[in-house]
Amino acid sequence: MLYRSVLLGLIFFVCAGSLPAQPPDVPIRPPTGLSIQGGLGQYALRDEYISKERYAGTLPLISAEWSRFHGKWGYRMGFEFSQSADIRNNNVATEIFQAVLYRDYIYPVGRKSLFGKDAYLFLGPSTGIRLYTNDQKIANQGAFDIDYSTVTLISLGMNAMVVVPVRSRLQAEGSLRLSLLAMGVRSMDVVEGEGSMGGILTLFSGTDPTAECGIRYFILDKLSLKAAYKLQVLRIGKWNPLLSVSDNITLTASYHL
Secondary structure, X not given: OHHHHHHHHHHHHHHHOOOOOOOOOOOOOOOOEEXXXXXXXXXXXXXXXXXXXXXXXXXXXEEEEEEEEEOOEEEEEEEEEEEEEEEEEOOEEEEEEEEEXXXXXXXXXXXXXXXXXXXXXXXXXXXEEEEEEEEEEEEEOOEEEEEEEEEEEEEEEEEEEEEEEEEOOEEEEXXXXXXXXXXXXXXXXXXXXXXXXXXXXXXOOEEOOEEXXXXXXXXXXXXXXXXXXXXXXXXXXXOOOEEEEEEEEEEEEEEOO
């Protein structure tokens, strides 16, 4: 879409442009403190327990994050929430609810050159809990048939981040969070007698990557705004296949310590 192409093009421009980077001896860390993020974007879903059809719509996103550094390592913990009752396939609507609680550990791993600028790399383990609910209601002779499925993931994975200084108050940032191993529980509509299923999910049988790329501008030393493109995927292949994809344009306000 046009807005997505414009934002990604702007990110590439500031990363690859000829503006002078900060001196290489300046220590760079990911921004720390309290961040509040809001986003809006397109959402697509195929949950084959309920239907093999594709459902799509607009799904808003709200998140809050707290991060700190202690010496050479840091951590961040956050909560994400999204919900919409207007995810549709033609005249059939379903209500989607998603919530994520995560904690990442961040360690600097080096500095590389990216488009002629210094890129500071960070890597570390990540833990998280994700809840997904799909609640579909279909009118039937004056009543509603209710089909729903839920997924709960308790996961262990990794996170990566890159920070590219562009000017004294402007920097480009990219991040990736990926589940490598998870305990998964899939609950079905008990009216249909399906019950619940659980098991260990690997990167190949079930994962939930989140990727983000954006530009941060420091209005003040302790206050910044960040515009970004955020892609979130939930894929389960162990039971009835589930695939959901959400891409958002987000705006984040951060107060730094």
